[in-house]
Amino acid sequence: MEVTRDAFRGIRLGGKLRVDITGYLFISPWLIGFLVFTLGPFLFSFYLGFTQWELLSPPEWVGLANYQRLLVDEKFRVSLYNTGFYALFHVPGLVILSFLLAVLLNNQVKGRAIFRTLFYIPSIVPAVASALLWVWILHPQFGLLNVGLRFLGIEGPNWLGSTRWVKPSIVLMSFWSIGNTVIIYLAGLQSIPQSLYDAAEVDGANGWNKLLHVTVPMVTPTIFFSTVMGVIGSLQVFTAAYVLTEGGPGYASYFYVLYLYFTGFRWFNMSYASVLAWVLFLLTLTLTLIQLRISNRWVYYEAALE
Amino acid sequence: MNQRQYIHTTAFDRQNLAFSRLLRVKRFGARSLIYALLVVGSAMYSVPFFWMVTTSLKTMGDILRFPPVWIPIPPRLQNYLAVWDVLPFNRFLANTAVLTGLSTLGALLSCSVVAFGFARLRFRGRDFFFTLLLATMMLPSQVTLIPQFALFRWLGWLNSLKPLIVPAFFGNAFYIFLLRQFFLGLPRELDEAALIDGAGTFDIFWRVILPLAKPALSTVAIFSFIFNWNDFFRPLIYLTTPDKMTLAVGLQLLRGRHGGDYNILMAGSTLAILPVMVVFFFTQKTFVQGIALTGLKG
Numbered sequence: 001m002e003v004t005r006d007a008f009r010g011i012r013l014g015g016k017l018r019v020d021i022t023g024y025l026f027i028s029p030w031l032i033g034f035l036v037f038t039l040g041p042f043l044f045s046f047y048l049g050f051t052q053w054e055l056l057s058p059p060e061w062v063g064l065a066n067y068q069r070l071l072v073d074e075k076f077r078v079s080l081y082n083t084g085f086y087a088l089f090h091v092p093g094l095v096i097l098s099f100l101l102a103v104l105l106n107n108q109v110k111g112r113a114i115f116r117t118l119f120y121i122p123s124i125v126p127a128v129a130s131a132l133l134w135v136w137i138l139h140p141q142f143g144l145l146n147v148g149l150r151f152l153g154i155e156g157p158n159w160l161g162s163t164r165w166v167k168p169s170i171v172l173m174s175f176w177s178i179g180n181t182v183i184i185y186l187a188g189l190q191s192i193p194q195s196l197y198d199a200a201e202v203d204g205a206n207g208w209n210k211l212l213h214v215t216v217p218m219v220t221p222t223i224f225f226s227t228v229m230g231v232i233g234s235l236q237v238f239t240a241a242y243v244l245t246e247g248g249p250g251y252a253s254y255f256y257v258l259y260l261y262f263t264g265f266r267w268f269n270m271s272y273a274s275v276l277a278w279v280l281f282l283l284t285l286t287l288t289l290i291q292l293r294i295s296n297r298w299v300y301y302e303a304a305l306e
Numbered sequence: 307m308n309q310r311q312y313i314h315t316t317a318f319d320r321q322n323l324a325f326s327r328l329l330r331v332k333r334f335g336a337r338s339l340i341y342a343l344l345v346v347g348s349a350m351y352s353v354p355f356f357w358m359v360t361t362s363l364k365t366m367g368d369i370l371r372f373p374p375v376w377i378p379i380p381p382r383l384q385n386y387l388a389v390w391d392v393l394p395f396n397r398f399l400a401n402t403a404v405l406t407g408l409s410t411l412g413a414l415l416s417c418s419v420v421a422f423g424f425a426r427l428r429f430r431g432r433d434f435f436f437t438l439l440l441a442t443m444m445l446p447s448q449v450t451l452i453p454q455f456a457l458f459r460w461l462g463w464l465n466s467l468k469p470l471i472v473p474a475f476f477g478n479a480f481y482i483f484l485l486r487q488f489f490l491g492l493p494r495e496l497d498e499a500a501l502i503d504g505a506g507t508f509d510i511f512w513r514v515i516l517p518l519a520k521p522a523l524s525t526v527a528i529f530s531f532i533f534n535w536n537d538f539f540r541p542l543i544y545l546t547t548p549d550k551m552t553l554a555v556g557l558q559l560l561r562g563r564h565g566g567d568y569n570i571l572m573a574g575s576t577l578a579i580l581p582v583m584v585v586f587f588f589t590q591k592t593f594v595q596g597i598a599l600t601g602l603k604g
Contacts, residue, residue: 023432030416109337126535129574133572288444
């Protein structure tokens with residue numbers, strides 16, 4: 001009896017183990033990559049935050065010195081402020097503009113595909129090429145924007161050279177590349193069942209009502225998704241600032257990741273850069289969790305009700 | 307309608323007709339407004355390209371002029387040649403092509419294998435690891451940046467494409483997620499039929515599931531292409547001499563050499579954008595489907 005039971009268990013163990021091994025074999029590329037390129041570095045950068053390391057000699061333990069430096073670091077504060085400013089204007093603008101464009105594109109008009117393409121293409125352009133283009137567009141005398149304004153009788157400012165206008169310029173620039181998000185909203189809009197609109201019409205809703213009371217609620221999951229992704233992306237704004245202004249004029253466009261990059265790869269202060277990276281991570285995590293928490297109150301999931 | 311028809315209508319009918327005519331006019335008005343907005347909007351989004359190309363064909367004299375010269379005649383193609391003079395553009399193109407090609411290959415191979423594991427195989431810890439995978443998508447890349455740099459430096463891989471290509475063979479959370487969703491949608495009967503025919507797990511993967519995954523694989527390939535072609539941050543960190551640089555990094559060198567020569571800058575930008583445009587035109591449908599996929603599940 002015992003032997004049989006053990007033998008049976010043995011076979012079952014063998015079977016399950018085999019399945020396990022196969023499974024792990026299949027995901028091993030990711031698993032190995034995760035350990036080597038993600039988890040390992042993640043933990044190591046935490047460790048680095050407590051050291052002083054400039055690549056030339058081995059890291060030297062300094063305890064909380066780097067974190068103390070953070071508290072008095074002006075550039076840290078300025079870069080956080082600049083990044084926050086950018087996020088504050090970029091994310092709502094992104095959501096509203098993408099939604100509106102998607103609503104426009106969702107109509108059955110002729111040449112709809114062409115319009116969609118035109119709005120989408122700028123988002124696949126290399127960021128560097130786009131930045132160079134915008135340097136030229138924002139040129140104070142002969143750039144497209146100021147030339148256009150001059151025709152309207154307005155004398156535009158030195159967009160990238162003014163501490164007042166450089167951040168708004170970069171925000172404006174970012175709206176050129178929202179094509180990705182527009183498509184996501186389009187998909188969201190197209191998944192709204194027509195029956196809801198028909199029901200609303202029966203209740204006497206006009207176009208505006210339908211938009212406000214059917215479209216918007218049904219699209220809240222998409223809004224949530226794009227907001228979360230938008231915030232995460234905004235915190236990491238880099239290329240535009242690097243190519244356009246390198247943080248200037250003064251520190252007006254000195255964004256957080258730009259500061260991180262300079263710290264680690266211009267001044268080679270690897271340990272302090274790690275601290276900056278960890279602060280970014282914690283900030284991102286906190287903001288994402290907060291958004292997740294609040295989402296229950298305003299995001300409407302059709303599936304949840306069924 | 308003629309008089310005979312009119313006699314047979316009731317007041318109710320007539321009012322109905324008038325109302326629907328009004329609706330039609332209203333709908334037409336709304337339609338026109340939408341169309342106008344679309345035209346204006348898309349024009350605003352396209353004008354920068356037009357501006358870029360015309361600038362690239364002008365002389366500096368034409369550029370620094372108001373009112374602007376809208377279309378340069380004759381177009382000055384030497385600007386494009388000038389780009390080649392200043393920068394080793396061929397090297398940039400070659401490096402970018404190698405980076406993009408190999409990374410995409412690596413992504414396709416590794417992500418499909420991993421996605422199959424998560425989608426089709428049952429093993430202990432599967433859901434835990436999948437959640438972990440999803441969590442890594444939220445991790446800012448800057449957190450792992452410095453130690454990765456240190457690792458590659460220790461390996462002697464700095465100033466080469468290796469730090470950029472090798473990780474691609476170890477999977478990418480986003481593509482794995484996409485492919486897994488796709489695999490989950492494939493009917494299990496196919497697996498079972500293959501099993502009955504005596505196929506091993508890998509056979510099922512390679513011969514049954516993968517061939518059916520062409521749409522999803524194309525989407526991943528295109529995303530990977532665009533990402534790697536346009537990637538700026540990572541090449542900036544790892545590639546330090548011009549002969550190793552990719553298009554993205556090399557292009558901004560142009561600003562150092564020709565800072566004020568906007569015509570040459572625009573020529574460089576146009577050259578950098580062209581390949582991506584071409585790829586897009588040939589693969590539009592897959593593109594848009596792919597983007598939609600990412601948002602729906604979010």
